[in-house]
Amino acid sequence: MALTREQQETLVRVGAGTPMGELFRRYWIPVLLSEELVERDGAQVRVRILGEDLIAFRDSEGRIGLIDEFCPHRGVSLFFARNEECGLRCAYHGWKFDVNGQCVDMPSEPEESNFKHKVRTAAYPCVERGGMIWAYMGPPELRPPEPALDWLTVPPSHIFITKRFQESNWLQSLEGAIDSSHVGVLHRYDLDHDRLHQDAEGPKYIKADTRPKFEVAEAPFGVAIGARRNADEHHDYWRITPFIMPFHQMVPPYGGNPTGGHSFVPIDDVNVWVYSFYYHPTKPIPPELRESMEGGSGIHSVNIPGTYRPRANRSNDYQIDRAAQKARKTFSGVKGIAAQDAACQESMGPIQDRTRERLGTSDAGIIAARRRLLEAAIALRDRGEAPPALQPEDQQIRSASLLLPKGVAFLEAAADAIHAEPGKPLVSL
Ligand code: FES
Numbered sequence: 520m521a522l523t524r525e526q527q528e529t530l531v532r533v534g535a536g537t538p539m540g541e542l543f544r545r546y547w548i549p550v551l552l553s554e555e556l557v558e559r560d561g562a563q564v565r566v567r568i569l570g571e572d573l574i575a576f577r578d579s580e581g582r583i584g585l586i587d588e589f590c591p592h593r594g595v596s597l598f599f600a601r602n603e604e605c606g607l608r609c610a611y612h613g614w615k616f617d618v619n620g621q622c623v624d625m626p627s628e629p630e631e632s633n634f635k636h637k638v639r640t641a642a643y644p645c646v647e648r649g650g651m652i653w654a655y656m657g658p659p660e661l662r663p664p665e666p667a668l669d670w671l672t673v674p675p676s677h678i679f680i681t682k683r684f685q686e687s688n689w690l691q692s693l694e695g696a697i698d699s700s701h702v703g704v705l706h707r708y709d710l711d712h713d714r715l716h717q718d719a720e721g722p723k724y725i726k727a728d729t730r731p732k733f734e735v736a737e738a739p740f741g742v743a744i745g746a747r748r749n750a751d752e753h754h755d756y757w758r759i760t761p762f763i764m765p766f767h768q769m770v771p772p773y774g775g776n777p778t779g780g781h782s783f784v785p786i787d788d789v790n791v792w793v794y795s796f797y798y799h800p801t802k803p804i805p806p807e808l809r810e811s812m813e814g815g816s817g818i819h820s821v822n823i824p825g826t827y828r829p830r831a832n833r834s835n836d837y838q839i840d841r842a843a844q845k846a847r848k849t850f851s852g853v854k855g856i857a858a859q860d861a862a863c864q865e866s867m868g869p870i871q872d873r874t875r876e877r878l879g880t881s882d883a884g885i886i887a888a889r890r891r892l893l894e895a896a897i898a899l900r901d902r903g904e905a906p907p908a909l910q911p912e913d914q915q916i917r918s919a920s921l922l923l924p925k926g927v928a929f930l931e932a933a934a935d936a937i938h939a940e941p942g943k944p945l946v947s948l
């Protein structure tokens with residue numbers, strides 16, 4: 520069931536005018552962490568998203584601007600502009616742009632000239648939710664309601680987010696997250712040590728049954744992927760991983776721990792931002808857990824200070840430690856879940872050739888997600904159909920891990936467990 524060349528091209532290209540590129544542009548997209556743009560009139564930041572080079576800044580009134588990186592006058596990068604008095608002033612001739620992309624000053628032209636009113640640069644609206652800055656890059660008249668995903672509804676004390684740069688096409692990272700059958704292999708020894716997995720029943724079932732059966736069900740939010748493992752004579756252990764269109768994936772919780780997730784935001788065709796978070800709907804993240812996540816526990820990356828580039832990366836073979844691999848401290852020799860995922864996914868090359876792969880039954884989730892994405896992209900291109908999960912009610916979904924009686928239809932049986940509401944406790948084993 521490998522993809523055709525055409526299907527592969529459709530899924531991996533994200534630029535403006537491509538089917539997937541246009542699909543992504545109908546959603547709110549995380550473009551930065553709030554920590555990257557704290558100060559009013561502080562340093563502006565380069566942002567490359569969906570192949571577009573942009574500049575983000577926080578103006579004197581705290582509003583966020585996301586505009587074309589290059590000055591419409593003669594193309595100088597606004598990275599060198601002055602961020603002052605509610606706008607970015609180009610360093611070359613002083614043209615100044617506000618958060619709406621309107622030119623508001625043009626000191627190089629005659630005072631009486633009307634030219635500045637006629638000059639406008641591309642600008643995308645932004646909102647701040649859950650410690651992230653989200654932008655809408657689609658047609659203004661089709662702008663959907665602001666994002667209402669479960670993790671964006673909790674207070675800052677209840678969530679911990681990191682991000683890392685990955686040198687691969689966005690789909691490799693999404694597929695890696697959907698494919699939970701690799702957890703019992705690639706991350707096998709990490710389950711023993713990670714405090715996020717302690718005091719929980721779940722890992723016991725995962726290790727006892729490394730051949731989970733995958734069931735998938737199309738849902739209004741995207742695809743529900745259920746990994747079923749044998750628990751006892753009458754029950755199965757289910758880990759339910761919702762894939763929420765277009766690139767969010769939830770990580771099922773263990774015991775009383777927070778639940779997690781990722782957003783895989785395409786930078787361009789060959790690079791992706793991986794946002795990773797843990798949140799708890801009903802209680803703050805304990806300080807010691809926060810500290811351990813800062814040190815790279817769970818799905819978090821340890822980055823080179825001052826950057827979002829992982830310390831263990833492709834250029835240093837992810838600091839592979841063959842002795843640790845032999846001693847079964849790590850399965851691959853790479854330390855940390857985030858680095859292990861990056862090593863595997865980047866090793867496929869910038870764009871994995873999906874016309875040559877050999878998929879098995881455990882790849883059912885990946886197949887379903889691809890189908891959902893392809894269908895949505897083609898329906899939008901050919902019939903102008905609005906994509907799934909633009910409405911808040913379709914985004915109120917979370918992950919769960921639970922025992923269900925053998926033989927039930929998992930999506931129905933777990934419907935309440937995965938329905939998110941602010942303050943509703945997690946269902947987690
Ligand atoms: S290039 Fe920006 S003002 Fe001239």
Ligand SMILES: [Fe+2]
Binds near residue numbers: 695701702
């Ligand atoms: Fe993984």
